[in-house]
Amino acid sequence: MKTKINFQLPILLVDDDPVVLEVSMTALESEGISNVVTLSDSRKLVHFLESNPVSLIILDLVMPHVSGMELLPVLIRDFPHLPVIVMTSNDDLDTAVRCIKAGATDYITKPMDVERLLLSVEKALQVNELSTENRNLREYLLNDRLEYPSAFESMVTTSKKMRAIFQYIEVIAKSDQPVLITGETGVGKELIARAIGELSGKRGAFVTVNAAGLDDNMFSDTLFGHKRGAFTGADQAREGLISTAAGGTLFLDEIGDLNEMSQVKLLRLIQENEFYPVGSDIIKRTDARLLVATNQDLTKLIASNKFRKDLYYRLCAHHIHIPPLSERREDIPILLDHFLEKASKSLNKPKPVPSREVVALLSTYQFDGNVRELHAMVFDAVARYSTGLLTLESFAGLFANVNTSLDVALPQPSKELDESIYEFFGRFPTIKEVEDYLISSAMNLTSGNQRSAAMLLGIARQTLSKRLSNPA
Template sequence: MNAKINAQLPILLIDDDPIVLEVSVTALESEGVTNVLTLSDSRNIIKFLENNPVSMIVLDLLMPHVSGMEILPVLIRDYPHIPVIVMTSSDDIDTAVSCIKAGATDYLTKPMDIERLLLSVEKALQVSELSTENRNLRTYLLNDCLQHPEAFGSIVTVSKKMRAIFQYIEVIAKSDQPVLITGETGVGKELIARVIATLSQRSGAFVTVNAAGLDDNMFSDTLFGHKKGAFTGADQSRDGLVSAAEKGTLFLDEIGDLNETSQVKLLRLIQEQEFYPVGSDLLKKTDARLIVATNKDLTQLITAGTFRKDLYYRLCAHHIHLPPLSERREDIPVLLDHFLDKACKALNKPKPQPSREVAALLSTYHFQGNVRELHAMVFDAVARYSAGLLTLDCFAGLSRGDCCTNELVKLLPANKEVDEALYSFFGRFPTIREVEDYLISSAMNLTGGNQRSASTLLGIARQTLSKRLSGPGDRESGTRDQGPGTSNIKVFYPSFKDFPGP
């Protein structure tokens, strides 16, 4: 039996037959499950559960005093988050169907098949874990909170997309399932992996491996180690990085570059949590948590026949896709300021003020290398900087023609003066949506959230403001749906020269 059973809370076995209880406990302990509780009197179940949280229940249907058929609906009603496996000596299809309809996760018959029991327990625990994660994620998203914001201190962002990812990470961090992190080069995949490892609270080390360029022999030796004499030059045994990550986290980067043979070995490592060192027939076990990352589209690689579909589905038990910098441009000003701080400290220079043109151009630049490219660009610019404003001349390779969305900024001559108020508020040339959001937010703040008063300040109908606050407008409301990321109302405001200061 190679099922992976890892219950953080105890498994509760309920049966009036002590022999069945003993056999079941022994079978689970053989798979490394030591937190098993037993109960032989069905009358005590509800009181027991009030004081003892459990991960799942294996329930016998035919018991004296109170039968399992009577208890099952109560458990499903009062403890819907606990999966229940029913067990009975009656091999009756109607009974099985009734139990499943009532909410049971699985149905087993006696005499008990140990293999079947273990597989059923494994499946039920996976369902329980997924249910718990979904419940926690809903709570996080509804409350818009982070329990451990300090864990994300290394990631500079004000993006709502990134905040949603942080909330998801807090939910899945302690799971034992693999995590797949995807995203373009330079978006911060390793930073995210380190945060997950930190929040997992595992006692072992965080170990990184870059799979790019590793042939199968190097992959096997790097991950699994080797036995003395396994190959020419193997003068002594060596543990691999899987062993180094024991009780910790193994981060495997550039997973899309693995060849097929290495993919098979990785699949076995995930499924069985075991491996053979090179040249050894001694099987080793591991409990290292696996996190993998790639900048490639694995579904395309599967279609091309270069990546195994079964491995993909094992890896993406939890999937995190990091958006490119072009999809979270609101982070560019804060990242620019952060990297200026770092660069000036590293190069022992006073922190310069970026010129308006630099701020505007960076806010619309095609960052193909994402955050990593911005980091390198700022460090190089600070190295070139001597005095005064940090101008476009300090940014090698950056020109107005590199910008992608702000056509007005592209056409501005280098010495064109842009209205001071815009940069006082936004630090760069804002979009119409950003100006509208600022106006609506300010009006709501000034009126204490009173929509009628706020709409009067804004010069729009209260119904229009209400629709704007609640989400995208519809075409019948008199508002214009301009597509994702655009405003649905038309706000009239004076010339930016008359725009009030902070």
């Protein structure tokens, strides 16, 4: 196995037996963990840690001068951020329980099993990484700040939900663990992925692969490349996109469309950081950061045996779910203004001013295509626009879909809602009083335009006209 955790600070081995130190160091180095330091005198441990930061401590419990059992509570108290794996020749369950209760991350016995040691180190480093991210995230949320707001400039929003996502991204961006990005079509999953890539600190390329429509052969060739003669027409070797992303980020979109064989190959890539080019028996390694995205519910695909559960758990080390536009309607006015600006420049037209009914109707529209749909809708409207206010007449698609696309979320009955109704009307209103209020508000919002007001109310224009003509 190869450890999946990359770290800059060394692992510290503390043992009075030089043979154990040598064997442990060799085992770790054989698995690619070369950043290891050793200490044979337990009396020097605390002083060493005060001036030498490390990522993890592997501590022998039985040592002369100061035992590991004596040192463990001191380490947990003074260096709580450091995971400690205890190691001893005493295979005693009571000792293991005492160590874990005292704060040790794990417990291994001598003679040391190399595989067990490596698994314990990987687990401890993963826990430490997630713990650090959680601490940083709490700090970000409490301070409500962004360290690198420029990374999110492509995403126009005032939504608190989106800001929380941005804060989370800043915390996990430098992690080497995969990131699963979910959300409906058009919410901006690739923009989120690019922000992670920008903040990751990786200098390599950001490479995008769309898995939709790729069979296993195409997936393997696209991602891993092939050797010369691997198949008919393979006249020369070709590097895959995973090699293009070396030292950078690979963004795999539409991950839910992968077939089973491709899922197995992706799982190996994540677990081992290794792959085989098509037709080759020579293994290659990669250091590319993997980001994946889907608009499908992977848990439902797992339930129907269309997606591997083990792959899902590997992918969602970090999970970002982007809310649909219908759950952050406060973004619609600023997105409308942003797209009007872009469209007017693109089409070489003066930026139009939207009418009140346009803003009102868009604020209640469902937007099944989310931000992408609003973008297309505004560009089409500006193309149709000539002079004056930008009215509903320019939004041709809006009229065609209005009966099925208006989606005003009604609040659930509650004591607070009942009290607000009483406060607003001075008493509990009749249905007619509520109707009169809604019609009056819709007419005010649309400056008296009956067709627009009827669209807001979800009724036919003729019905509204009749209601206005016969208010009784």
